């Protein structure tokens with residue numbers, strides 16, 4: 269972790285409501301460059317919502333969010349905030365890869381086409397280059413032989429690895445994972461976690477919403493426990509898991525461990 | 526019930542294949558017989574009743590004016606009508622789904638009007654649009670009113686066209702058919718777009734794709750699976766409705782020409798039968814095209830297009 273550069277993600281008092289339901293009630297968090305932060309918490313505590321705010325899939329109602337020093341979704345001039353245009357929001361999102369619980373691969377494209385799509389359309393990478401790189405990425409997640417396969421013919425674990433390769437193809441500096449293994453059969457969880465572990469070792473900054481406490485302890489640099497839209501506890505994973513400071517953390521961990 | 530065999534076999538040998546007496550369906554056989562008799566009677570009538578005038582029909586159903594009506598009327602109107610109808614339909618559908626209330630309201634109004642008014646009324650209406658103005662111009666809107674307001678006189682038109690040369694019967698017919706078609710297509714496209722999992726556009730957004738890219742590359746190709754079957758129905762319905770353009774009036778059209786031959790020769794019935802045959806043939810060609818389109822857009826879907834139940838017939842109950 270480089271301490272000299274600013275944090276990759278900084279969140280200050282982030283609030284978010286859906287109608288009358290306040291889902292995020294002031295989130296303060298910092299993720300350093302190269303840090304792997306694991307996010308745990310009961311269902312409905314706002315983990316997914318927070319992740320989606322980071323790449324502006326959701327608009328925050330109050331507070332500030334920075335990724336790589338850039339304010340997410342807005343430009344600040346003096347005291348005033350100006351909404352970014354769609355094009356500028358898209359440009360910010362290119363820096364941030366996201367992996368979904370339900371994979372969300374494009375079903376009408378082969379694995380290779382899924383990975384090539386964004387570099388070709390968004391970054392205007394020449395097709396031959398993009399194809400070569402996509403092939404290499406699929407190879408690196410262990411799917412070199414599934415290049416021409418459509419998602420419907422892949423197992424859940426394979427689909428999720430394609431989804432990771434697809435996000436990596438944009439060469440993001442931050443990766444967001446929203447319960448990447450929750451939709452998988454138990455015997456397929458390991459192959460996806462292995463890919464993520466390698467990514468972490470390569471120095472990728474990652475925020476991982478997960479119920480895999482083992483992964484959090486082994487790979488995570490920090491562990492955050494969220495409940496009811498607030499951060500209840502944050503610390504080194506080993507310490508939080510072994511000796512949670514808060515009663516709510518303790519009772520949650522006792523249920524998932 | 527017999528007792529299960531208690532003597533254990535030596536090893537689990539493969540049991541003999543089942544040879545059971547199949548269930549008899551006497552009802553089916555009776556209906557088959559009835560249908561066979563009816564079919565025989567029908568064929569007998571076709572062959573023996575000389576009012577059908579088969580030879581006369583074959584001689585006259587390929588006459589040059591008929592073929593001209595087929596190509597320059599029926600087929601051209603169907604093709605252009607569908608091209609305009611689908612393109613405009615996509616635009617109206619996207620507008621309808623826009624978060625901007627003015628855009629979605631306009632789209633709603635458009636579909637409301639063109640679905641409510643019968644095609645035959647639209648065609649008559651467009652055929653008579655020439656009554657409204659002598660000529661149509663392209664220029665600054667409300668130029669005369671603005672000029673009056675400032676007490677000057679100026680002409681803000683760049684281009685003026687005579688109503689009669691712009692609104693030919695063909696254009697009027699095409700407008701009537703294409704605009705009403707686009708309203709139906711808009712509803713079909715909207716249903717298609719909404720059938721695509723929102724996670725798809727989210728994933729595309731997260732990759733930094735723009736709205737247009739997401740629509741063109743991710744959402745529409747998947748919506749196609751839902752859009753194509755009812756669009757096939759729409760094409761067939763439009764093909765048949767080209768017979769209505771006689772009311773514009775436009776006479777270069779298949780049915781009008783066939784009927785004209787019949788009326789001139791006082792042999793209308795064979796020509797009506799030939800119209801049936803023509804439309805049957807044209808529709809069959811369209812169905813083959815639809816089959817290939819469905820296969821093309823079924824890519825990546827495990828279930829093949831053929832085995833999918835055909836329940837998408839909404840919006841074409843005409």
Ligand SMILES: Nc1ncnc2c1ncn2[C@@H]1O[C@H](COP(=O)(O)OP(=O)(O)OP(=O)(O)O)[C@@H](O)[C@H]1O
Nearest residue numbers: 286287289291309310311312313314315316317318
């Ligand atoms: N688009 C939305 N509209 C309305 N309510 C929403 C929306 N998205 C999320 N919510 C609500 O916000 C709350 C937090 O949801 P969120 O998905 O962030 O929880 P989570 O911590 O990710 O839970 P889980 O572990 O079940 O995924 C839930 O009560 C959910 O119903």
Ligand SMILES: [Mg+2]
Nearest residue numbers: 315316317446
């Ligand atoms: Mg969630």
